[in-house]
Amino acid sequence: MSDSKRSVEKMQTCTNLELNNVKITSEFWNRYRELIVKEVLPYQWSVMNDEANIHIADDPQKNGTTKNSHAIANLKIVASKIKGHHSGFPFQDTDVYKWLEAVAYSLRYHPNDDLKQIADKLIDLIAEAQEYDGYLSTYFQIEAPERKFKRLKQSHELYTMGHYIEAAVAYYQVTGNEKALNIARKMADCIDNNFGLEKGKIPGYDGHPEIELALSRLYELTHEKKYLNLAYYFLKQRGQDPKFFDHQIEQDGFDHDLIEGMRNFPLSYYQAAEPIVDQETAEGHAVRVVYLCTGIAYVARLTGDQDLLTVCKRFWNNIVKKRMYVTGNIGSTTTGESFTYDYDLPNDTMYGETCASVGMTFFAKQMLQIEPEGEYGDILEKELFNGSLSGISLDGKHFFYVNPLEADPTASKGNPGKSHILTRRADWFGCACCPSNVARLIASVDQYIYTVHGSTILSHQFISNEANFDNNISIIQSNNFPWDGNISYKIKNPGENKFKFGIRIPSWSQCNYKLQVNKKDVNLPVKSGFVYIFVESSQMQIDLSLDMCIQFIRANNRVKNDLGKVAVQRGPIVYCAEEMDNSAPLWLYRIKEQAQARYHYNDHLLNGIGTIEVDAEVLNEDSKDDLLYTTVSNKPYDWHESKLSLIPYYAWGNRDDGQMAVWLNKEY
């Protein structure tokens, strides 16, 4: 790793501006962020303590039939506070850790001593549950202590500890709680002591990537090189011996699925069929892929490893250019919650797991830290305002695990191939990875707005905020985004430092935007999605006006399921039609060739949303007495003038049950 070392140094020396603090002032995001504090965190805490009176939805994969979470109870059992058996998935602990991470972020913008006390006590409990050598996975500690690290294909042990490490890094950064950090260090040391190519160590890796990005975060905080080396090892070793998992099971001699049904998944499900540098496309479980990609991007940046950088970009391009829904959702099949093949994007049998979109935000953020490419910001924005946000209800207590682009309660009930598509948000899930994942994202959205490269500040997300950088540089970003496209920046630079300020021009606005510096129009070249303004004065006012016209989007015609259809988008927001606002069946509507569309902000609907009305025509529904099949000449289509009323995709499923569609028929 001598080459890598040099690159690390090179990359670090050119960084001289640091982002210190961002205070979100966006009305849109602050509503969600207060919801996190007031509703989401208390609600999730009560669920994990089995104190909430809720109905846990069948897990989308039909695994696990827990009646309650039991996540805190599992830790208490290990810590000898109570007696009992483990309940839930082998990775049940991660619900707690992701919640703790969300708490950490929330304390930064909403200090809360009561909550901090709960979290501190939770850390005490976790410390008691941790073994002397640093190991912590309640499932194995309770149910199979003799099988620790012996069934890595399904065990999720490193995945689980990785989530704790992430939480601890965040909690320490916000609160300075050393105990939390020490638990994480002990975990990482435990893993380091057990994994590697050295004699006596396990020459393997976890079936579910996560530890790679967690160790990178721990390295960034502690500068402990062995953590980065360990992350690097996991990435390099993955898939080198395709028989590693099976050999482990053979050696253990106990061939029993930890998670029902997983036995049948191919190695590509785990991204472990071949070394990752040889993997050409994003295959298998979508969340695993994006967690892996995030880890690769972290390590590529921190080590400067060009092979890993190439891998990140290849995965990025494959996902974003060939396997992503227009809402940012990924995962085209419920079988293994997985990717399928290029351009296969069915809307009504898809998966689009909330966690996968959340994972894409991590990946995009890392890529932005590697290079100032606007596309990373475009996709990050798409995920923040659509595919991730759709996972949580407006009341903060109901969730989607699967995010379809077309839903029909009758189909979900009546066709088993669509039974994974809930049309009513669930209180909680047997596999409850998504609720806490979206919570930690929203609570940390302040970390997704700016990226600093050396002496360049990139503003890639339009979320009102007040940000402070080194050298007393501050930026006040004001807007009413995503409803309004006027973005203003007030830059204060009392030390008259010289730096570049890059503003992302979103792909949806690149044909039409206006930029003013100190109230004067400027015309700057867009370079890889950004315009750059050189700052050296003590104050600067920048005004950007983005194109908020309503756009009809079509898919590449290699996507069979979207042919002859359009999605409606305004700014970053992708819209959908719900049965609540339009008569079912939605497939009888058609947007006319030269259709007009009107935008209207409605303060009283769904906590305040911009709605869109599109000129359309609609067919009368054929009668049940009509023949099932008839010649076109006997019964031609008979169109009537109509309108389609659309709401933002993220806000669907917050009212009564009914049909929903993102892709709408269009005369073509």
Next chain:
Amino acid sequence: MSDSKRSVEKMQTCTNLELNNVKITSEFWNRYRELIVKEVLPYQWSVMNDEANIHIADDPQKNGTTKNSHAIANLKIVASKIKGHHSGFPFQDTDVYKWLEAVAYSLRYHPNDDLKQIADKLIDLIAEAQEYDGYLSTYFQIEAPERKFKRLKQSHELYTMGHYIEAAVAYYQVTGNEKALNIARKMADCIDNNFGLEKGKIPGYDGHPEIELALSRLYELTHEKKYLNLAYYFLKQRGQDPKFFDHQIEQDGFDHDLIEGMRNFPLSYYQAAEPIVDQETAEGHAVRVVYLCTGIAYVARLTGDQDLLTVCKRFWNNIVKKRMYVTGNIGSTTTGESFTYDYDLPNDTMYGETCASVGMTFFAKQMLQIEPEGEYGDILEKELFNGSLSGISLDGKHFFYVNPLEADPTASKGNPGKSHILTRRADWFGCACCPSNVARLIASVDQYIYTVHGSTILSHQFISNEANFDNNISIIQSNNFPWDGNISYKIKNPGENKFKFGIRIPSWSQCNYKLQVNKKDVNLPVKSGFVYIFVESSQMQIDLSLDMCIQFIRANNRVKNDLGKVAVQRGPIVYCAEEMDNSAPLWLYRIKEQAQARYHYNDHLLNGIGTIEVDAEVLNEDSKDDLLYTTVSNKPYDWHESKLSLIPYYAWGNRDDGQMAVWLNKEY
């Protein structure tokens, strides 16, 4: 049953014309029927004897992973000819019985001493395998003799014996082999001794209907009333105690799936959730439904039971008017090979099992025997020329179990939700119900052309033939159907008997047909799909000219998946586009609003087929370098003039692998 008895007598007394013999002269069907004799039966015999060098496709339901059939070997093991374990499904014996039934029919039109010897020896083997009390199910005899009749939910024991009874009835009728019939009687007696509401008997029924129709056939041959009573009992008892199956398993105390995965299916899968008179819709496994319906129709006719008649019609209407594909295929989901809900007819994730279409022909035939309703003949024709026939290749040695209306090899390989859709026909299946089922249908197609009601002869299928009836009445039907719509009948009636001759006017021709009697135009009313001609002279010539124009068919717009699409039909033949004749992807074609279509018979293609060419337009495929999503204004659709070349649906999958589609985009 006193009311029923009276009805039986009434229905029987008005029957006075009997159909004696039908000799098929149709070129279309004789090619298939000779294929049965020369290729299909020898091939299937070698497969069942494990002598064919073939690849057995994964079963569509992923059950069973047999490397060979083992069907004859199972019988030999029970008959103590060889040693070994049972292999295959619990109903493996039925492959042999359906083959035997097909042999019986073939011997009628193609006498073959060698084949008859093989069949006679097979019957000897079956006799040796049968137990003293009449029981025969090799799975239970070999593997679980203590569990006979104790696990009826999955055991298929009565289903299996039912198939033997059907074969025996046919074989006896053709060859007079008494031994074959006696085995069947012993089986039926065994079932009668074991099942019923009397004390000591099992108050249940088989999880897979079939025995009801088999016992009805045995009753029609033997006039042994107890067989009809037993069939009636099975129908009346079905679903009376929804806990019957589970109680059996509890009592047995051995909770083990006979067929992996079946445990999770609901009782509606077995049509056993409630009494059949209470079942409003066709639910569950499609083949079970249509076998049950056939049994109900048999027993309704033979007993005159009006409740059962109502049930038949309700099932018929639900299937035909709300749950059937335009090709006659049924079963909208692979999960449980089942029906889903009204108007749910997805084309690329569907099932459409060959056996289910074959079963629909049985059901339609029975309904025609109950009443002269043209719709029964329409659907029978649809199944014969499309949904059933598609199950067998032109070479007789390759088969489809699943018959999709849209197929794409890339999707079948890459999307697990479509992996059940083969795009290349298989040599054989682990669950090999379909190949022998379509064989017995083709071999007996002579029994599907006429139906006699009292003194009325109904000609409901246009298949050239020479038929002899009682009283020296003979009918020579000549045509080149399905390619040509000119149908001629020469009736000879030397005894100058008075009878009515009903000819079905197909629904696809009811607006436009011509009828001549003795070369003079006649204009007769169409009554429930038939025109009736009174015959009393010694000779009559009838000429019918059907409308063979090419029709664009659309679905009721409640069918989401067919909106904006048309199917192309000419006469009874539904057409499809194959990638072989058109450039992929097929979804980029669109039939223009006023499109012209041309028919051409091609003697050299696919054993001689009528092809259709339709004016169409097509889009250039977007580049892989193009964006996945773009605004419509940036990249509008750019159409080019083109043509679509179509072939009959039944003939698809006989050339290279590629896409196929029945429903084609149409400007709408």
